[in-house]
Amino acid sequence: MPRFMGFVRMEENIGTPPQALFEAMDAHIGERAAKGIFLDGGGLYGTEDAVNFVVRHSEVTRVDGPYAEAKEVVGGWAIMDYPSLEAAVADQREFAELHAKHWPEVTVVATLRQISEGPEEPGA
Known part of the structure; x- marks a missing residue:
């Protein structure tokens, strides 16, 4: 069976999601975990502690967060x-x-x- 990665991107510092969303997601994920669909996942903290290593022209540079230019960040x-x-x-x-x-x-x-999973085409 093909495996997939899901990402949730959103603006940073927009507040805490409503409790109703947490409850709906718990039920959604719980059902999929019980069926063996959901294998692993979680939420991510903000970019204030993020670290990027940028490789450009054979040189590695470290860039620490937060990133003011980022419009959306991966939140989960x-x-x-x-x-x-x-x-x-x-x-x-x-x-x-x-x-x-x-x-x-x-x-x-x-x-x-x-x-x-290797050199094959997506959807295989």
């Missing part, structure tokens, strides 16, 4: 195992809809990417 991630790309896409939409329903005043980008 998940690794999931689905039987097909179609199932993964449908479930990621359902996950995004939880945010639309329970935290409508913010902009959230829920991204889904297939994890490469």
